Amino acid sequence: MHQRNSWRTRWVAALAAAWFGAAFAAPADDLREAQRLYQQGKFAPSLEKVDAFLRAQPRDPQGRFLRGLLLTEQKRVPEAIQVFTGLTEDFPELPEPYNNLAVLYASQGNYDKAKSALELAIHTHPSYATAHENLGDIYAQLASRAYDRALALDKNNTAAQTKLALVKELFGGQRQAPAKSSEAAKKTEPVKAEPPPKVEAPKVAEAKPAPPKVEPKAPEAKVSEAKTMPPKPPDPVPAKVEAAKPAPAAAPAGDDKAKVTAAIEGWARAWSAKDVKGYLAAYAPEFEVPGGETRAAWEKQRAERIERPKSIEVGVKVQSLEVNGNQATATVRQAYKSDTLKNTTTKVLKLVRSGDRWLITQERVGG
Secondary structure, X not given: OHHHHHHHHHHHHHHHHHHHOOOOOOOOHHHHHHHHHHHOOOHHHHHHHHHXXXXXXXXXXXXXHHHHHHHHHOOOHHHHHHHHHHHHXXXXXXXXXHHHHHHHHHHOOOHHHHHHHHHHHHHHOOOOHHHHHHXXXXXXXXXXXXXXXXXXXXXXXXXXXXXXXXXXXXXXXXXXXXXXXXXXXXXXXXXXXXXXXXXXXXXXXXXXXXXOOOOOOOOOOOOOOOOXXXXXXXXXXXXXXXXXXXXXXXXXXXXXXXXXXXXXXXXXXXXXXXXHHHHHOOEOOOOOOHHHOOHHHHHHHHHHHHHOOOOEEEEEEEEEEEEEOOEEEEEXXXXXXXXXXXXXXXXXXXEEEEOOEEEEEEEEEOO
């Protein structure tokens, strides 16, 4: 318990300083008051002020970030995950929301998902020291689980016993370390983030504060498989098929690859054309919706994000592609440009054959 409070305190203190310390730029009275109440630990009234501010400025990254912190303080973890996931989608160049997602996933014991989020934070900002440290802790926790399983299978495995003891000693020492006080946290040099409401490419200053140091819990029997956390899913236009004929028993691999590539390019064209119907049609019924949302809520959110900009231009380049029967995995380089945002990311798409079409079943950022 002490362990969890320790990393939680460091996380809240460091990220609060990072986003709302010296760089607090939003002039709105509601947001200023929300920050003051947050610092005083008055989370419920602070959340009311943030929600009032976001009704007027729903895309403001500082207001959304503070809302995510407040939901976490109130133990509304699924809602907090949804907020930070939305920030990674709208502002994929900012590393702090990825780090927050990792902390939330780790608090649930979802270390695979925490690892993926931290890798994205480091991919976005390679000098983000806290994310590197947190990732080390996650690897140690995963190693602990693996050694535990090895001992369950072979109780006489002395090498696994020694390694497990070393990992437990490492985290045992961390659990005894006192958590940072709020006074010490206030002295932490803040990360100066410059989130962009209407800037082509927002910039983030080098991350120096320490958001949460993730300190894993005791080993568990199983780890939940990491689900996708796509920032801004592209909109595919399914290729037109002359007739619904059964697929050949053994189609040539090159033909399948060409069809998968065409499906991905059609998805990007639909996104560029702001064709919401065509975009959503590129996703399979069993698509893994990110952030624990329902399919209906996700589709509504995607439609709003496609319709909001005046113009969208999406280019994709398939860097690698593997087809295995009715399943395919593609790594693509995606260049997104709108009147409010411009970024380039690497995505991994998993697709499944449905008749003569290939539909997306999973989408995540990061190579």
